[in-house]
Amino acid sequence: MKIMAVIGSPRRGGNTEFLVERVAQGAASCTDIELDTLFVAEHNIGYCAGCLTCTFPPPGAKACPLPDDMPGILERMAACEAFIFGTPNHMRTVSAPLLTFFSRLLPLMEFIPDINAEGRITGGGFTSRLSGRRAAIVVSQGDPVFSSALVHAVLERNLIDLGMTRVGDVISRGNMGPQDVRAKADDLKEAFQLGVNLVTMTGMR
Ligand SMILES: Cc1cc2nc3c(=O)[nH]c(=O)nc-3n(C[C@H](O)[C@H](O)[C@H](O)COP(=O)(O)O)c2cc1C
Incomplete structure (x- = not known):
């Protein structure tokens, strides 16, 4: 199984990375895995400019006009069956690099409009290239x-919007120092089991 580990912490060797690795170990205990690790903060990923050409492309327009690493990353993602998304809590939300990254996932989605007899858009919904991936x-x-x-x-909300199948989560507390999580046996056990679930569970849409 090809799995992408998306690490949203800018701190290499920190708690998020360690926990994500433990999830991958759980997955590897069940099946052969190929792990594609993405350290989001180490890539050139620009802020979304809000032009929405990726969602509502005019004829002949490119999906996203920003010249950075995202096209290659999106192709890497499309090749993976399952994902581990890891982030530290930064200012009570996901890390800034991860939020920037998520806002650049819109090209993976396509808007399918409902059009009435007069040719007006009356509603619609999104399809996603990651639909059903764990x-x-x-x-x-x-x-x-x-x-x-x-x-x-x-x-969670973003994974639902991307149509992904969620198999669970680990939230580890009290990790201020970069290695604190290594002493949290229960959290590491939970992370390992999450990796097992990533491979074996049907999950929730
Ligand atoms: C800029 C910044 C903001 C943070 N904000 C919070 C916070 O709001 N709540 C919290 O519980 N921890 C907060 N923390 C602590 C981190 O979530 C914690 O140290 C985490 O384990 C770091 O993971 P890492 O080692 O993978 O980088 C913050 C840390 C930083 C650097």
Whole structure:
């Protein structure tokens, strides 16, 4: 199974990376996996300019006019069957690099309009190139008590919009130092099981 690990932390060797690796180990305990790891902050990914040419392309227009690493990344994503999305809690939401990255996933979606007899758009819906692909959510936070509900909701809602099948999540708390999660046996066990679920579970749409 080809799996992409999307790591939203700018801190190499930190808690998010360690947890995501543990999820991948769980997946690898069930089947042969090929892991494509994407350190989002290490790529040239520009802010979405909001032009929406990727969603409503005029005839002959390119999908996205920004000249950066995203076209290659989107092709890498299209080749994967399952995904692990990991982020630290930064200012109570996902990391800035990950939010920028998510806003650049619109080219994976296509708007299918409902058009009435007069040729007017009356509604419609989106299709997604990632529809049905499995996804696991990983969050690491510094606060030992208060949970990362907003961080989780941002990830979950976007995965739903992309039509992905969610198999579960791990939210690890109290990880201020870069290696703190390594001492959290329960969280690491949960992350391993999440990897097993990524391979074996039917999941939720
Ligand atoms: C800019 C910044 C903002 C943060 N905001 C929060 C926060 O709002 N809530 C929280 O619990 N932890 C917060 N943290 C702590 C991180 O979520 C925590 O250290 C996390 O484990 C880092 O993961 P990493 O080691 O993979 O980078 C913040 C850290 C940084 C650098």
